[in-house]
Amino acid sequence: MTEALAIKGLAVEFDDFRAVDGVGFSVAEGESFGLVGESGSGKSTVLRAVAGLAPVTEGAISVSGETIGHARSKAFYRRVQMVFQDPYGSLHPRHTIDRALAEPLAVHGIGDSERRILKALDEVGLGKGFRFRYPHQLSGGQRQRVAIARALILEPTILLLDEPTSALDASVQAEVLNLLEEIRRERGLTYVLVSHDLAVVTHMCERLLVMQHGRPVELLTSADLAARRIETPYTRELMVASEGFRREEA
Amino acid sequence: MTNDAQTWRAWLTSERPASRRQARLGRAYAAWSRFADNRLAMAGLFIILALLLVAAFADVIAPYSAVTDGDLRTARLLPPSAAHWFGTDDQGRDIFARLVHGSRITLFVVILVAVIAAPVGLLIGTVAGYAGGWIDAVLMRITDIFLAFPRLVLALAFVAALGPGIVNAVIAIAITSWPPYARMARAETLTLRHADYISAVRLMGASPARIIARHIMPLCVSSVIVRVTLDMAGIILTAAGLGFLGLGAQPPSPEWGAMIASGRRFVLDQWWVAAAPGVAIFVVSLGFNLLGDGLRDALDPKAAGQ
Amino acid sequence: MSALLDVENLRVSFPTRSGVVEAVRGVSFTLGRERLGIVGESGSGKSQTGRAILGLTPPHATVTADRLVFDGTDLLAASEKERRTLRGKRIAMVLQDPKFSLNPVMRIGEQIMETLAAHGRGSGAEARRRTLAMLEAVQIRDPERVFNLYPHEVSGGMGQRAMIAMMLVAEPDMLIADEPTSALDVTVQLQVLSILDKLVAERGMGLIFVSHDLRLVSSFCDRVLVMYAGRVVEEIAADRLHQSQHPYTQGLLNCLPKLGQSRHPLPVLDRKPEWAA
Numbered sequence: 001m002t003e004a005l006a007i008k009g010l011a012v013e014f015d016d017f018r019a020v021d022g023v024g025f026s027v028a029e030g031e032s033f034g035l036v037g038e039s040g041s042g043k044s045t046v047l048r049a050v051a052g053l054a055p056v057t058e059g060a061i062s063v064s065g066e067t068i069g070h071a072r073s074k075a076f077y078r079r080v081q082m083v084f085q086d087p088y089g090s091l092h093p094r095h096t097i098d099r100a101l102a103e104p105l106a107v108h109g110i111g112d113s114e115r116r117i118l119k120a121l122d123e124v125g126l127g128k129g130f131r132f133r134y135p136h137q138l139s140g141g142q143r144q145r146v147a148i149a150r151a152l153i154l155e156p157t158i159l160l161l162d163e164p165t166s167a168l169d170a171s172v173q174a175e176v177l178n179l180l181e182e183i184r185r186e187r188g189l190t191y192v193l194v195s196h197d198l199a200v201v202t203h204m205c206e207r208l209l210v211m212q213h214g215r216p217v218e219l220l221t222s223a224d225l226a227a228r229r230i231e232t233p234y235t236r237e238l239m240v241a242s243e244g245f246r247r248e249e250a
Numbered sequence: 251m252t253n254d255a256q257t258w259r260a261w262l263t264s265e266r267p268a269s270r271r272q273a274r275l276g277r278a279y280a281a282w283s284r285f286a287d288n289r290l291a292m293a294g295l296f297i298i299l300a301l302l303l304v305a306a307f308a309d310v311i312a313p314y315s316a317v318t319d320g321d322l323r324t325a326r327l328l329p330p331s332a333a334h335w336f337g338t339d340d341q342g343r344d345i346f347a348r349l350v351h352g353s354r355i356t357l358f359v360v361i362l363v364a365v366i367a368a369p370v371g372l373l374i375g376t377v378a379g380y381a382g383g384w385i386d387a388v389l390m391r392i393t394d395i396f397l398a399f400p401r402l403v404l405a406l407a408f409v410a411a412l413g414p415g416i417v418n419a420v421i422a423i424a425i426t427s428w429p430p431y432a433r434m435a436r437a438e439t440l441t442l443r444h445a446d447y448i449s450a451v452r453l454m455g456a457s458p459a460r461i462i463a464r465h466i467m468p469l470c471v472s473s474v475i476v477r478v479t480l481d482m483a484g485i486i487l488t489a490a491g492l493g494f495l496g497l498g499a500q501p502p503s504p505e506w507g508a509m510i511a512s513g514r515r516f517v518l519d520q521w522w523v524a525a526a527p528g529v530a531i532f533v534v535s536l537g538f539n540l541l542g543d544g545l546r547d548a549l550d551p552k553a554a555g556q
Numbered sequence: 557m558s559a560l561l562d563v564e565n566l567r568v569s570f571p572t573r574s575g576v577v578e579a580v581r582g583v584s585f586t587l588g589r590e591r592l593g594i595v596g597e598s599g600s601g602k603s604q605t606g607r608a609i610l611g612l613t614p615p616h617a618t619v620t621a622d623r624l625v626f627d628g629t630d631l632l633a634a635s636e637k638e639r640r641t642l643r644g645k646r647i648a649m650v651l652q653d654p655k656f657s658l659n660p661v662m663r664i665g666e667q668i669m670e671t672l673a674a675h676g677r678g679s680g681a682e683a684r685r686r687t688l689a690m691l692e693a694v695q696i697r698d699p700e701r702v703f704n705l706y707p708h709e710v711s712g713g714m715g716q717r718a719m720i721a722m723m724l725v726a727e728p729d730m731l732i733a734d735e736p737t738s739a740l741d742v743t744v745q746l747q748v749l750s751i752l753d754k755l756v757a758e759r760g761m762g763l764i765f766v767s768h769d770l771r772l773v774s775s776f777c778d779r780v781l782v783m784y785a786g787r788v789v790e791e792i793a794a795d796r797l798h799q800s801q802h803p804y805t806q807g808l809l810n811c812l813p814k815l816g817q818s819r820h821p822l823p824v825l826d827r828k829p830e831w832a833a
Contacts, residue, residue, distance in 0.1 A: 038741035039712075053449055077455040090446035094468050096273050103464075104454040129266045132273040137265055140598075150450065169597040169768065171825035174811035178821035196742065203813035203822070226816040241742040242815065244775035245749050 003065065004029040004158055004190040005050070010059035012042070012049050019045045021214045024059070029157075032184065032191040034201035034208035034222075036238070042214035043194045044085075047160045050192070051082050063158065074108060081151035085163035087143035091135040097121070097146050098131045104154050120149040124179060141172035145179065152183065159184075161193040165200065177204060198242045202226060210235045284548040291544020297537025305353045314344035316351035317502045327520045336526040339512065341502070345526045348504035352527065355505045356534060359420050359489045360482050366424035368478050371431025376462050376470060378432070379439025390436065396429040401484075402491055409497040416505065419498040423488050427481060434477060435470045442466055472549035479542030483535030490531055506531050560730055560762040561587040561609065564623035568604045568613055579604040579617075581786035587730070591756060591763045593777035593794065595770050595808075601786040606732045606766045610649055611639045627729065645675045648723035650716075652735040657719055658707040665691075665703030668722045675726045690725045691718070694751050713744035717751065724755055730762040738767070749776055770797070770808050782808070785832035804831050 006026040012019045020042040027033040035043040048054035050061055052072040061068045063079060084090040091100055101120055105113045118128055124145040135143055144164060151159060164180065165173040177200065184191055195201045201208050202222040210217040210232070218232045230236050240246075263280070267273040285291055304311060320326070320342025328338040336345035378389040396404070401423075408422035442448060443466075451461050490507025492498035499505030501512070506527040513524030568580040580601040585592070596602040608619045611631065624631045626647065631639065643649075651657045659667055668687040691699035694717040707715055716736065723731065733752065737745040753776065756763045767773050773780055774797040782790040782805045790802040800806055807825035 038743065051449075051453055053452065072455070074455040077453055080453075082450070082453055084446040084450065086446060090450055092447045092451075092465060092469075096267075096270070098270060098273075103451065103456070107451075107454045107456045107460070132267040132270060133265070134273070134277065147450070154454070170770070170808055171597065171811050171827075174813075174822040174824050177813065178824065181821060197813075199813045199815050202815055203818075226818075237743055239815070241746050244771045245746060245753075246775065247750075247753060 034205035037211035294540025312347035352504040371428035375432035375435025379436035482538035593773035596783035
């Protein structure tokens with residue numbers, strides 16, 4: 001199997017703070033890979049470094065075998081796209097959905113935007129009735145669908161998902177997760193999903209990397225996790241914590 | 251008829267616009283109805299519209315010439331009367347006629363300053379804020395230099411160098427009024443720069459110029475417009491101040507500040523000579539201020555999100 | 557069980573441009589010295605219910621109720637001053653984000669001492685001693701150090717503990733916690749909850765725990781109210797939640813991905829209009 005994304009010895013520094021240190025993993029084509037950790041674990045920073053939104057201090061990132069330099073080319077962005085955490089912050093407040101979807105096509109000089117926009121809206125389950133609405137006229141789940149449509153309209157092969165459902169209600173989360181799975185199946189996409197929720201990551205991904213304080217803790221498969229074949233105490237702690245509150249019996 | 255109006259309203263306020271045009275008009279209508287709910291803002295708008303009308307039809311409205319002297323023996327410094335509503339000045343000219351013609355100069359100053367200063371400030375501010383680094387440092391130090399001088403003093407220096415006259419006064423005021431807009435646009439850009447929707451455009455591979463022009467500037471424009479409207483009063487007063495000091499409009503041009511300057515010699519005995527242009531400046535400044543306040547509420551992106 | 561709080565037919569409505577919106581539509585419940593969870597999704601009115609009890613509803617909104625009685629005091633008839641005295645002294649509230657609730661320019665210790673002073677419970681050395689004891693009670697390891705820190709100098713979990721210390725130092729009879737741990741990491745979340753749990757048990761407080769997290773609430777509370785569209789659709793003992801009868805509660809429980817269960821696609825909630833009726 002070919003590697004869609006490979007990261008080796010990645011370090012990201014902001015001023016004097018090392019947010020990510022010595023992280024490496026590779027994701028096969030068509031695989032779904034998860035990054036789990038608490039706040040400050042550097043999991044989102046890894047994604048942002050891949051996307052070119054955070055500086056790579058050390059290490060190498062390669063997409064489909066090609067090492068990515070400091071400056072990203074337009075071709076890179078046609079291959080790799082990202083969905084952000086906060087559906088309220090990821091859409092331009094003054095642009096209609098139509099404009100949000102037309103913009104990537106205009107940047108890349110892709111014609112036939114009329115058909116593509118309608119198709120993208122349809123694919124994420126929003127009818128064309130949504131096309132000329134503004135973000136403030138949409139619910140959180142609908143906005144996240146638009147963000148997904150915007151990422152897909154360039155037909156990338158790798159989708160970076162940064163906590164795509166953590167700002168959503170549980171029932172809406174289920175709908176968005178189902179949508180993401182369906183799209184992945186249809187298009188054969190590669191996912192890298194970041195989440196603080198172990199259950200979401202195991203549901204969506206085949207393998208996952210647990211991170212803490214910017215460093216990798218444990219790399220394991222979802223099947224291992226579900227069967228509780230866990231090596232490190234930190235992963236176990238996360239696992240216990242995700243099962244809800246337990247009153248210590250006196 | 252009412253039925254028609256209702257269909258229009260429904261079309262404009264539709265939650266499901268069917269075209270780009272409908273979406274845009276609907277948005278404008280929402281802003282307008284927020285604005286129209288504000289009585290003071292409507293009063294401001296009324297004043298400004300009245301100013302525009304007066305300026306447009308000055309020749310029809312003014313009963314006398316604004317510049318030709320009257321009969322110095324009989325028509326000098328007359329108090330307000332039915333023939334001369336606001337009295338006459340020391341050259342025997344009708345003050346009402348001069349005020350009406352002076353509105354053109356005021357509008358000329360205000361519009362020219364806005365057209366020059368606002369885009370310059372917006373451009374410098376957004377570029378500095380988005381680019382960061384040394385570009386930001388250089389642009390902001392230049393802005394600081396301009397900000398460090400009191401506006402009137404700097405304008406005085408420019409007029410002194412360029413020579414007195416209304417056009418030079420406008421240039422001087424424009425040069426001194428862009429720095430606050432640049433500061434404001436930069437501050438706003440800094441808060442927007444790391445927003446996810448800007449990151450998303452960067453991830454499309456859009457160029458910095460495109461991001462600034464199409465994604466950042468539209469968000470800064472409304473606050474710059476509001477600020478410019480609120481500054482209008484200050485601009486009118488600066489122009490009047492330059493006129494008062496004899497560096498702006500030159501006699502016999504009916505510029506309001508210059509009119510006050512010439513009236514100050516008889517302010518105790520013939521108060522109307524200075525009071526009439528003073529009141530005019532006050533009313534127009536108030537109008538722009540009220541308009542600006544109303545626009546701020548109507549264009550506030552946070553309110554628009556409701 | 558004597559009721560600490562008795563709420564009957566509570567309604568909260570907001571006037572908007574397009575008419576009046578009712579956020580809470582006739583909620584009734586009683587609270588004893590127990591842990592009551594209020595669960596719902598965004599827009600269910602759960603937070604507005606908690607705020608209305610405290611009298612923290614925005615001024616342009618209208619609150620009505622047939623009964624809103626706290627330990628013999630009619631909250632709706634009480635003056636703003638009386639309510640303020642009740643708030644903090646006998647009723648306290650912990651909010652989601654400590655950053656918005658702690659004064660950023662005041663040391664944490666001073667803020668807690670001020671709460672004490674505001675309710676006339678000691679001052680000077682005595683207040684300081686009680687503050688330090690309270691910080692210790694919320695398991696802050698080095699109370700002396702945290703006492704002198706500003707809110708921005710502590711982590712989210714520490715800030716939330718300081719907030720809880722501030723709210724509990726006046727020894728209230730009832731605590732309303734609105735998503736008290738949602739901004740925290742899961743591991744910290746549990747620590748904060750166990751502190752809250754211990755304090756509630758030891759001091760015999762009544763607790764209203766408002767949250768979107770059904771799993772967390774069911775494991776923490778004694779009784780759960782499930783809210784949907786401003787109404788209570790189901791009231792159920794927390795340990796019997798899995799036998800819930802209402803399709804909305806069942807749907808909420810079902811749609812969460814669970815460790816060790818492979819369900820593709822996840823069941824989604826099919827909202828029925830009659831739930832809101």
